[in-house]
Amino acid sequence: MRILVCIKQVPVMAVPCLVQGRWTLQREGLEGQISEHDLQALEAALRLREARDGEVIVLTMGPPHAEEALREALARGADRALLLSDPAFAGADTLATSTTLAQAIRRLESPDLILCGARTSDSGTGQVGPQLAEDLGIPHVAYVEEVLLEGNSILVRRTVDRFRETIRLRRLPTVLTFLRIPNPPRQVPLHRIHEAFDVKPLERWGLRKLGLSPDQVGAAGSATRVIGFREPPAQRKARVLRDDPDRAVEEILQALDSRLLLNVQGGIHDRAHNPPES
Secondary structure (H helix, E strand, O other): OEEEEEOOEEEOOOOOOEOOOOOOEOOOOOOEEEOHHHHHHHHHHHHHHHHOOOEEEEEEEOOHHHHHHHHHHHHHOOOEEEEEOOHHHOOOOHHHHHHHHHHHHHHOOOOOEEEEEOOOOOOOOOOHHHHHHHHHOOOEEEEEEEEEEEOOEEEEEEEEOOEEEEEEEOOOOEEEEEOOOOOOOOOOOHHHHHHHHHOOOEEEEOHHHHOOOHHHOOOOOOOOOOOOOOOOOOOOOOOOOOOOHHHHHHHHHHHHHHOOOEEOOOEEOOOOOOOOOO
16 A cells, blocks of 8 residues: 655644745745644555554655654655755645646656644644645545554545544545544654665656646735734733632622623623623
């Protein structure tokens, strides 16, 4: 079984920083890591390969330093890695990203499964996986938690709107996007770090290799543009009450009463049936 895992290197930071003018995420000079849900997808792929012999290939699109994420995936147990990197790919939205990834997958030997994280921690749109399946013309199952091999078919379990679903897939290839799995991602053994740099293959493809035109990728191939951003104004202010507890409770009740959230005399306000007087 050939399993392809799409991963993304995201910055390790507490507060996102955007590049003024371009309004793209600042990545240069920042420490990177594999996005959390992509790690879930990678772990699922490795467990499937352990259950049935095959190959796990990891694929990412990004600047040259995104190679670090691929090396980590190789150290975790992936067999091959492919980096899509070209200045023309910069500034891609989810549509241009999925177009680029889909073209790379077409040029690889056909995988049986394509696994992705349901969303990434630096954007969270959840669009690339479904768009990838649409571009390739193959089925897609979202929010996957568990994959089981059963003969020539695959059982997929997921939870959607608090309902547990089991889906049997008889047609491959297909795209699965993962939100969580029961087993946490494995630790990286030290000897595999050496293999990731010196033994396992890592390929690099650019625009020419993919055979796409410049207007299909990057900012030029994107259907959306960020023209600016703003932070919403703070609507609340914290107040710490450190005095006598009884006095503190009284002040809290008065504050709730003044905002029509609590009627100190009669209980909780019902705004629908007892609107405040003007």
